Amino acid sequence: MSDTGVAARKSAVFLLDEILGEGKLMSELLGAGVLDRLPPDDRARAQRLAQDTLRGLERADRILQKHLNKYPPLTVRNALRIGTVELCTGGAAHGVVNAMVSVVSGDRHLSHLKGLTNAVLRKVAAEGPEAWTARRAPRLPKWLRGPLVEAWGADAMAAMETVHFNGAPLDLTAKGDPAELAERLGGTLLPTGSVRLYDGGQVSAMEGFAEGDWWVQDAAAALPAKILNAQPCEVVVDLCAAPGGKTMQLAATGAEVRAVDDSHSRMQRVKENLTRTGLTARTFIKDARQFQGEFDAILLDAPCSATGTIRRHPDLPHAKDGSDFGALMELQEEMLDHAWSMLKPGGRMVFCTCSLLPDEGEVQIDEALERHGDMTVDRDALNIAGIDPAWISSEGGLRLRPDFWAEQGGMDGFYIVCLRKSG
Numbered sequence: 163m164s165d166t167g168v169a170a171r172k173s174a175v176f177l178l179d180e181i182l183g184e185g186k187l188m189s190e191l192l193g194a195g196v197l198d199r200l201p202p203d204d205r206a207r208a209q210r211l212a213q214d215t216l217r218g219l220e221r222a223d224r225i226l227q228k229h230l231n232k233y234p235p236l237t238v239r240n241a242l243r244i245g246t247v248e249l250c251t252g253g254a255a256h257g258v259v260n261a262m263v264s265v266v267s268g269d270r271h272l273s274h275l276k277g278l279t280n281a282v283l284r285k286v287a288a289e290g291p292e293a294w295t296a297r298r299a300p301r302l303p304k305w306l307r308g309p310l311v312e313a314w315g316a317d318a319m320a321a322m323e324t325v326h327f328n329g330a331p332l333d334l335t336a337k338g339d340p341a342e343l344a345e346r347l348g349g350t351l352l353p354t355g356s357v358r359l360y361d362g363g364q365v366s367a368m369e370g371f372a373e374g375d376w377w378v379q380d381a382a383a384a385l386p387a388k389i390l391n392a393q394p395c396e397v398v399v400d401l402c403a404a405p406g407g408k409t410m411q412l413a414a415t416g417a418e419v420r421a422v423d424d425s426h427s428r429m430q431r432v433k434e435n436l437t438r439t440g441l442t443a444r445t446f447i448k449d450a451r452q453f454q455g456e457f458d459a460i461l462l463d464a465p466c467s468a469t470g471t472i473r474r475h476p477d478l479p480h481a482k483d484g485s486d487f488g489a490l491m492e493l494q495e496e497m498l499d500h501a502w503s504m505l506k507p508g509g510r511m512v513f514c515t516c517s518l519l520p521d522e523g524e525v526q527i528d529e530a531l532e533r534h535g536d537m538t539v540d541r542d543a544l545n546i547a548g549i550d551p552a553w554i555s556s557e558g559g560l561r562l563r564p565d566f567w568a569e570q571g572g573m574d575g576f577y578i579v580c581l582r583k584s585g
């Protein structure tokens with residue numbers, strides 16, 4: 163890592179320019195290799211700075227507002243935002259201000275604004291961290307906050323925003339005994355059987371990763387496969403399987419598993435994960451709506467708004483505006499109907515989305531129940547360790563929100579339901 167941290171900060175500014183200015187997602191940018199030329203430490207630092215700034219964006223903007231008569235160009239504004247977050251969360255004033263001035267002066271179109279950058283960040287540094295902690299947890303942008311307040315209420319929304327702001331711990335699913343894994347790694351065994359670490363570090367360097375003893379999977383994301391409860395004699399299909407967290411859980415039961423995803427590159431990750439963990443599933447690169455077969459059990463983790471994952475993806479509410487969500491909801495409906503046609507009579511299907519929007523969960527199932535006379539909700543499937551009955555919604559699905567287990571770090575927002583086909 164460079165001593166001054168200028169390279170990492172310059173890249174963090176670039177990430178924010180792309181996310182806030184161009185509507186790109188962090189995952190798209192990293193997938194396209196925009197940080198690949200940096201050494202690993204700088205890469206991690208750039209990503210962390212951008213994520214911290216996105217989490218605290220509203221606070222940073224409020225603090226900066228006082229010191230700006232008019233907004234400078236986006237790149238300078240983003241440099242100021244990152245500098246503000248660093249200064250207010252323990253960054254050493256001298257180093258942060260100098261590095262940010264270097265970032266701005268290094269751009270010949272913006273170098274005339276280095277004096278402004280210096281002056282504003284010095285004022286922010288003089289105000290100190292109190293200016294930061296006195297403010298409320300940043301709110302979601304209005305386009306998303308509105309529907310979520312309508313669905314869950316203002317108090318729940320504020321609780322979710324606090325959890326979003328705090329970020330997420332690292333959850334693992336054990337291939338073997340989770341209690342043994344928790345003890346080995348010094349983690350906490352959660353009531354549903356996931357292992358939670360509060361200071362994980364670099365995943366691939368952690369004990370047991372290379373040996374395939376565990377995989378990273380949010381505690382909420384681990385529940386759909388548990389609810390499906392696949393048995394060794396069954397043939398099970400995992401639709402929309404990549405990167406394979408649920409495929410590995412299903413394979414670990416001894417069931418015969420087919421994993422389907424339409425993305426070549428993401429399916430490559432499923433294969434790598436299966437190889438690392440020594441688990442077996444047949445993989446198919448195919449549109450889930452065209453896959454054929456007859457199955458005892460189906461898991462459909464449909465593509466969705468991913469609004470349940472904001473703790474770990476703070477870029478999402480800033481990069482998106484909800485305009486593509488309608489198309490996703492239509493896709494979910496098509497997938498659900500096609501998957502249902504592949505289910506054996508008497509079989510069961512778990513439908514889930516990592517979404518906080520009822521239109522991608524409760525409403526989707528209410529409508530599916532009207533379309534399919536042979537479909538019922540299997541409430542008994544939710545009788546598993548650690549599930550709080552208060553999380554069960556009126557139609558019999560499981561509504562999980564980031565503010566559940568808030569003191570322990572929360573969980574991803576998810577909707578999960580088990581559907582039975584009459585025999």
Ligand SMILES: C[S@@+](CC[C@H](N)C(=O)[O-])C[C@H]1O[C@@H](n2cnc3c(N)ncnc32)[C@H](O)[C@@H]1O
Nearest residue numbers: 402403404405406407408423424425449450463
């Ligand atoms: C929520 S992610 C799945 C996460 C995965 N189930 C896991 O537990 O690791 C959704 C997946 O749907 C895939 N997908 C999107 N459209 C698809 C389609 N029409 N057919 C099959 N897969 C699709 C995406 O490539 C993505 O990997």
